[in-house]
Amino acid sequence: MAGRGRPRSDEKRQQILNAAAELFTREGYERTSLEQVAEEAGVSKQTIYNNFPSKEALLRAGILRRCEEALIAGEDLDFTLPPQAFLPLFADRFISSLTEEKPLAMYRLVMTESKRHPEVGIAFYDSGPKPVMESLARYLAEATARRELAVEEPLMAAAQYLFSINGFTVDMALVGLSEAARPFPTSSYVDHCTRCFLRAYAVA
Amino acid sequence: MAGRGRPRSDEKRQQILNAAAELFTREGYERTSLEQVAEEAGVSKQTIYNNFPSKEALLRAGILRRCEEALIAGEDLDFTLPPQAFLPLFADRFISSLTEEKPLAMYRLVMTESKRHPEVGIAFYDSGPKPVMESLARYLAEATARRELAVEEPLMAAAQYLFSINGFTVDMALVGLSEAARPFPTSSYVDHCTRCFLRAYAVA
DNA sequence: GAATTATTAGACTAACGGGTCTAGTATAGG
DNA sequence: CCTATACTAGACCCGTTAGTCTAATAATTC
Structure with a gap:
């Protein structure tokens, strides 16, 4: 079952979620671009798309994560x-x-x-x-x-x-x-x- | 002081404010384009800019108006x-x-x-x-x-x-x-x- | 080392949208 | 009638951005 090849980094996924939650709450969803999220997360834009199918999905995941940890x-x-x-x-x-x-x-x-x-x-x-x-x-x-x-x-x-x-x-x-x-x-x-x-x- | 030439229509101004308030509240500010506002108001885009210097100004005026009348x-x-x-x-x-x-x-x-x-x-x-x-x-x-x-x-x-x-x-x-x-x-x-x-x- | 997948930086596409401009028409005062 | 302003429809400019693609590199499994 374990995929061959390089495994997806869970750390990067968390960085993305953090950056997204941070920016979306601070600046608002519409006013935040994925480029900004990528930069804040220290990750490339493509990596975001490796983890989340769309900006909307990232929004959802970001909020849900914050709710859990809060x-x-x-x-x-x-x-x-x-x-x-x-x-x-x-x-x-x-x-x-x-x-x-x-x-x-x-x-x-x-x-x-x-x-x-x-x-x-x-x-x-x-x-x-x-x-x-x-x-x-x-x-x-x-x-x-x-x-x-x-x-x-x-x-x-x-x-x-x-x-x-x-x-x-x-x-x-x-x-x-x-x-x-x-x-x-x-x-x-x-x-x-x-x-x-x-x-x-x-x-x- | 009364300006020469065709006077600005206050009716149109009100239509614009109504349409703006309606769309901004329903769809959100960022998700509403001025084209939409113009159409909903039954007015051309330029007329919006005759009455308001920017989208932000229109937002402000629209909300303020609704507050007054509410x-x-x-x-x-x-x-x-x-x-x-x-x-x-x-x-x-x-x-x-x-x-x-x-x-x-x-x-x-x-x-x-x-x-x-x-x-x-x-x-x-x-x-x-x-x-x-x-x-x-x-x-x-x-x-x-x-x-x-x-x-x-x-x-x-x-x-x-x-x-x-x-x-x-x-x-x-x-x-x-x-x-x-x-x-x-x-x-x-x-x-x-x-x-x-x-x-x-x-x-x- | 070979195959496979992730990651990156960056170019790229396509759409969208704020704002401007134009040309023509409408409506007012003088 | 003349001048000035408003209005319309639409083209237009230009920056932004979601999302894709590429070519190169990194990290794994077998």
Whole structure:
């Protein structure tokens, strides 16, 4: 089965995927030429075509790869902390992963291209929003079992908390509003959301 | 000052802006050629260049125009309704304006292009998120004055409510998740958010 | 070493598209 | 009517780029 002749270099394939993801997110798909990808990857154009049938296929593969390797959750946090301590921690972790340039750029790219490549949208969801939501939902369920909270629908409650923060942050960043131009500082807003959440789900 | 000779037709200008906004949102900026815009507008290519110095300028003008004419809020709702009735009404109105194809497409376009055209991001914010938030905040303040709610920070509370719904809805739509693939139905989620909000801000 | 496949640098093709130009026609003010 | 400007259809220019091809070299298997 092993092909005769020189084997395809997996390293080069990875270099190509990296360069593609990097440039596509930074400059946009249409504005990036394959020549640029080749140069950034330190590889010849033909090698790209040895590995991927077309630019579109490279786009797909590039995004999917980034999604796999990004897969972030919050599983390493201390799930036994009381909600007053846990939620701000979780939020902080979450926010900082959204405020950085690279995740934002990836978000932008997925938004624009997921219409033509539905799998990409799903992969993104599975690698980002979904695990984070599920992770928080698990915490909420456990805290409820410990009688520290009274959450009936952990998944929806998690979504509600995360999206209230995420929605604001991402909207502001993507629309390009500077911190100064925003109606209120992000940190106060996160505090506000957290307090409100704790009030709504406090044990009776 | 009135120029001699044939005056420029404002009608044609509008046709061009419409066609541009339509095509740019539907197909994407890079994937739309000026030939297409000219045809869709029923105008010759040169007329486009009579009205706009470049494709980029046309993009800007097209988005800005759509933002102006879109400017939606909820000012026509009955602000004297009790929160239990008002919030679902407001949410419904809000959601339906987010679920339609056209606003979503515009959102996508603004997301991608606002980096190169900051004014566009600001115009979008001023025409959509901002007035809606302010409108709801006004209601919350009034309801608090009537002792039907106890909201201390109306603007943040409004943002929190709207973004928890908006964040989820838009994320799902943009990422392309069908209603079936979502973790829970949108309508249950909106109910959930509303109930939680009312609980958190109920009068003591 | 022979056969085979990968890689490279670069030339090449073919299409596309932003932007300009031309020649003719239309529409306004003076 | 005259002049100035707008509009149209189409040709045109020119840079860019996805994708192919070539000729030479490198890395494998047998």
